[in-house]
Amino acid sequence: MANSPKTFVFLDLETTGLKGDLPKITEICLVAVHLSSLENRVTDEAGQLELPRILDKMCLCVDPGKPITSYASEITGLSNNNLVKNEKQDFNPCLVHIINEFLSRQAQPVCFVAHNGFLFDFPLLKTELQKQEGTSLTSSLLCMDTVEVFKFLDMQVGIRRESRDYAQAQIYRRAYRKPPQNCHNAEGDVLALIMIFLSKADQILEKETMSNNCMRWGEISPMYG
Numbered sequence: 036m037a038n039s040p041k042t043f044v045f046l047d048l049e050t051t052g053l054k055g056d057l058p059k060i061t062e063i064c065l066v067a068v069h070l071s072s073l074e075n076r077v078t079d080e081a082g083q084l085e086l087p088r089i090l091d092k093m094c095l096c097v098d099p100g101k102p103i104t105s106y107a108s109e110i111t112g113l114s115n116n117n118l119v120k121n122e123k124q125d126f127n128p129c130l131v132h133i134i135n136e137f138l139s140r141q142a143q144p145v146c147f148v149a150h151n152g153f154l155f156d157f158p159l160l161k162t163e164l165q166k167q168e169g170t171s172l173t174s175s176l177l178c179m180d181t182v183e184v185f186k187f188l189d190m191q192v193g194i195r196r197e198s199r200d201y202a203q204a205q206i207y208r209r210a211y212r213k214p215p216q217n218c219h220n221a222e223g224d225v226l227a228l229i230m231i232f233l234s235k236a237d238q239i240l241e242k243e244t245m246s247n248n249c250m251r252w253g254e255i256s257p258m259y260g
């Protein structure tokens with residue numbers, strides 16, 4: 036890769052439902068981690084990996100303006116009722132501005148990281164951004180999907196992808212022998228995502244892994260619309 040990323044922005048979206056529901060975003064969390072913190076990992080007294088001390092976080096709730104499925108509401112704790120009661124705004128130009136300014140504060144180039152990002156989070160974010168006039172993320176932004184990355188790393192050591200569950204919580208359990216906290220809360224999922232990334236950071240950051248598993252934002256197709 037010509038320009039390797041200096042910042043990894045871990046991303047998770049909570050939504051009104053699954054792909055087939057033509058979902059809208061109900062919560063977005065971005066946490067930026069500099070390459071240096073991914074390379075120089077910290078551990079606690081027991082030798083367990085810890086989150087880096089230096090994290091930039093952006094976490095916002097969004098009124099989707101469309102019904103949230105009862106299952107999505109149940110797992111996320113976000114309902115149309117509580118989002119409206121709390122007077123959350125819709126996905127609007129202000130949110131796009133915040134995302135852009137958040138990204139512009141990071142050392143460039145930036146790489147987005149999301150679990151199942153190629154099939155869900157990136158296309159959906161693209162759909163929501165597309166509805167806003169004259170606003171877009173820079174197409175040179177890189178994107179990485181940790182489902183694909185973990186399958187790639189397993190393949191390199193001869194583990195068949197069919198033999199494993201690549202759900203984020205399962206990868207987390209394999210790495211840390213305990214369940215992740217705060218699942219289906221965008222920040223909780225992003226922090227667990229950073230932890231699974233840290234568990235294989237050296238392999239993920241290798242040139243071969245990066246060049247085989249990154250796409251450009253410009254190559255992501257919208258989910259719908």
Ligand code: DCM
Binds near residue numbers: 220224
């Ligand atoms: N989702 C869903 N049903 C599931 C899993 C997820 O409707 N079984 C939707 C609602 C979540 C969104 O996908 O807000 C993102 O999932 P996750 O929390 O895994 O990031």
Ligand code: MG
Binds near residue numbers: 047048
């Ligand atoms: Mg997710």
Ligand code: MG
Binds near residue numbers: 219
């Ligand atoms: Mg989530």
